[in-house]
Amino acid sequence: MREAKISSHRFGYTLFEGSAIVRPEGACDEERTEALAKLVNSPLISAKNLILDLSRVGYVESPGYRWLVRQLQQLESDGKTLVLVGVPPSVERALKLLRLDRFFPVARDVQEALAGLEPAEQQIPS
Numbered sequence: 001m002r003e004a005k006i007s008s009h010r011f012g013y014t015l016f017e018g019s020a021i022v023r024p025e026g027a028c029d030e031e032r033t034e035a036l037a038k039l040v041n042s043p044l045i046s047a048k049n050l051i052l053d054l055s056r057v058g059y060v061e062s063p064g065y066r067w068l069v070r071q072l073q074q075l076e077s078d079g080k081t082l083v084l085v086g087v088p089p090s091v092e093r094a095l096k097l098l099r100l101d102r103f104f105p106v107a108r109d110v111q112e113a114l115a116g117l118e119p120a121e122q123q124i125p126s
Helices: 030-040 062-077 089-097 110-117
Strands: 002-005 009-016 020-026 026-028 049-053 056-062 082-085
Touching: 002 030, 009 030, 009 110, 020 030, 026 030, 049 062, 049 110, 056 062, 056 089, 062 082, 062 089, 082 110
Parallel strands: 020 049, 026 056, 049 082
Antiparallel strands: 002 009, 009 020
8 A cells, every 4th residue: 555645644545446545544633634635636546436444543523524425425426436444433333323324335344345346356456
């Protein structure tokens, strides 16, 4: 996985088969969410689909959930898909409380997300 640094925030990312796999780390507070938005909306991440790996996220504050909803709407209007993977229990609970869990596709891991996006067999790049 490559690394991008925006402000003082680091994000892992991989581009694979028309999808961008992005892994934020730490708490997704307002500042980190803004940095994540810059990365995802940059020409660097101009893939068809977005797989957001939350496995290294401690928690998500309200700006993060607002951004997720906006991002989902934008991607869907462009014919793209957003899939959440590695969702920590605290984020899963919040998604359910906010009744957002029915809108976001969730996969156990990146490989499952990729398999759900493209029926053809795919291997995750090393």
